[in-house]
Amino acid sequence: MRKKLATVWLGGCSGCHMSFLDLDERLLEIAQWADVVKSPVVDQKEFPEVDVVLVEGAVVNAEHEEEIVLMRRRSRVLVAFGDCAVTANVPSMRNAWPKEVVLRRSYLEVPGTVEGRVPTEEVAALIDRVRPLHELVKVDFFLPGCPPSADLIYYVLTELLHDRVPVLDEARLKFG
């Protein structure tokens, strides 16, 4: 049976999605097994029920907090996709300071700022601490890497879309 696949981009640099696109012609192979029903490259507003979701990025703001819970509810297998999703990675480097300090630094104090202003409406409100996915929802599979290589993504997706559990041995498991 064809599967439904989603890929999501939370607080990350989209590098994991770039790596996903690096699957190149193997994307066609994936397309034989699954429909990509929700993704930054698919025009679909609502998050549908899916078999597998790859979630890139850490939970950085209030919107992410809501989205991840919804995704969890509607996904059979939730994959923490890349270091930001697994460890909070680079986005979490602000966590040693309160968010107010971080916002002030970013919007008011950095050199070159003229009449800076901390945005309140245009972007979602930051949460106090950037967090990896598993601190908010149950994660079924962790796929570290910054980004995970296309080969690795291919391996993991192939396994998951065929209802097998991928195994990250020493050669495949790496942060950074």
Next chain:
Amino acid sequence: MLGKLDEITARVRQRSQEYRLKLQVCCGAGCLSSGAGELLEELKRAVAAQGLEGEVGVVPTGCMGPCNQGPLVRVSPDDTMYEKVVAGEAAGLVECHCGRGEEVRAKLLFSGGEGPVCERASEHPFFRLQRRVALENCGVINPESLEDYIAAGGYRALYHALTGMSREEVIAEIKQSGLRGRGGAGYPTGLKWETVYKHVSAEKYVICNGDEGDPGAFMDRGILEGDPHRVLEGMAIAAYAVGARKGYLYVRAEYPLAIKRFELAIKNARAQHLLGSQVLGTEFQFEVEIRVGAGAFVCGEETALIASIEGRRGQPQPRPPYPAERGLWGKPTLINNVETFANIVPILIQGGEWYASIGTPKSAGTKAFALAGKINNTGLIEVPMGTTLRQIIFDIGGGVPDGKRFKAAQTGGPSGGCIPEEHLDVPVDFESVVKLGSIMGSGGLIVMDESSSMVDVARFFMEFCMDESCGKCVPCRVGTKQMYDLLHRICEGRGTESDLALLEELAPMVKETSLCGLGMTAPNPLLSTLRYFREEYLALIPRRAEGASVGPSAHQP
């Protein structure tokens, strides 16, 4: 030399016989801080003013035991004890009791409490159920007077050992006594002595561990303040037995009175040739020095303590090598706790067999406990091993105040655990307490009533261990921090079931892999409260969906 000891004894006895009555004023740290110093002076003045100087003596003593009733005064030989006597009441007390021969009933010990009033000190359960061996002189003699100590039989054991016993015989006697280390681990003392004795070295050391650090524990402080010569004599006997010429008392700076009295004891003992070269006229020489620690809990661990004495960072080292083989300055070193040393003299005087007849077969002798928390009679007590917790808490300690229900007894401080009501009738010894998920520890005993949250208790001790972790090994340094954070979150109602699962996975790992006793035992309060009071943890965890491993507002600063 024995003649000189006897001479001093006779002199002291004669002087005390001149007195019809003796007013003993507890000058332990607890009573002093509630005004015993002024009371002592005021009593002396009142006795003089009422013309009783020749017949009534006023003397300071060490800790008498019922610490929350201080300042305490005992009138001997009437066997009467008064509680909460303030300086302003001195004249009245002297006039009434010493002058007219009438008891001041309103001030009798325990008259302000919920239990029986102490009519005759020796008959009241608080004292009657105790058996004072290590604390024998504590609260009886003047701790600042070497003569008093000698008159109480002091330094005879040392003399006897030096002149009448071989080193092997001393060790045999200690082995026979069954005495086990009173610092908490319960290692057989005689065996430890023998190990140090067997290591051949021109230099060996004896260390007395007075780095008592458990919150709520003050047994060693009580002994050092109340009977410093007893410890000194015990150390000297140990030094003779193992072949050391130098000893150290390692004591924390928070114990200034203990330091002062021990310093004085060293000075007076040296002046009488009880320390120094040619001790008691023999070839034996022994010097003792005090090393004051800055109060780090981990320095109670023997290798960390040694590092601290040597002037290095107080961090434990992997054993082996054990200090008995390579200790202070790399030499064979005997380390015993204060209370252990305080038991040596009676063992030599009355014999190992006698000591072994007290207590239980595997845990011989007596044990001092510091009672604290939700208990009527807080203070310092000593009971035979094998006494039940129920006897200690309810008969001696007078039970839980304000009609509240007993919930748990915490033994062993941050390294120990909580024992619930259903196990109160288990006889207390080293093994039985471990079976209940706690440890005997150095003797701190904190009582919790129904109003105490056991999760909060676990968090308190975990915070203590986290703060006191030296930071050397990873399981303890980071594990205690993680466990504290998880406990804190649960206490605040932000915890999840997976937090609890994480705690239960982490605790055994920290216990089994930590480098020293601090980390190995840090999870005990957590594990024992989980064992007996799991429902309290579950009650604090709100129902939460999605199986998140951490609650939504984690990582608050």
Next chain:
Amino acid sequence: MNEIVSIQLDGNELKVELGRTILDVCREAGVDLPVMCYLEGLSVVGACRLCVVEIEGSPRLFPACTTPVAANQAIRTQTEKLKRYRRMIVELFFAERNHVCAVCVANNACELQDLARRVGMDHVRFPYLFPECGVDASHPHAVLDHNRCILCTRCVRVCDEVEGAHTWDVMGRGHASRVIADFNEPWGSSTTCTSCGKCVQVCPTGALWPKAASMGNLRKEPGKIGELVAKRKLNA
């Protein structure tokens, strides 16, 4: 030469010399035990607890680096429990400071990163502590980044025991411990540092790194210390 005794290592019978540690014996026998604080040539501190092993007949675990072999010991190095504990220790390391492999100069040249792969750590279950840690870039040639320090104290020991300068030490206790230069001064103003660079070579992570390095070209040679110490012994 000490007495030769037999032991069992993961079920295999071995003849070993008394006086050696379990770690020595394991390495010779090709049994791969993870270590972090241990480094050949430096004193042994037994601090990371990664090399703990089981010895039959004892309920305790023993650090292989400090435990001497004894006759008839039956040692197990790879039980499920040990593997679980080792992974947990690595997780604790990662949760303690701010280890961000992606932007670390030591990415692909880091013992901690390697260790995570070896113990199969696919994520850290413990909450990250995110402490605020400073970076000391005051030294002309190298940087100390506390965010990446795991307090293995190899730098402290190599500086004291091999170089003889004792510039490094540890200040504070528990999770507040920090490696410091001299009396907690900026490294660049240390009066004892000889700029020998040994600390940088032995540091297992990106906590100490040469300013000349960038991600991808950092190479450390901790093994040089063991060689150096061995050569000195020959000459002594």
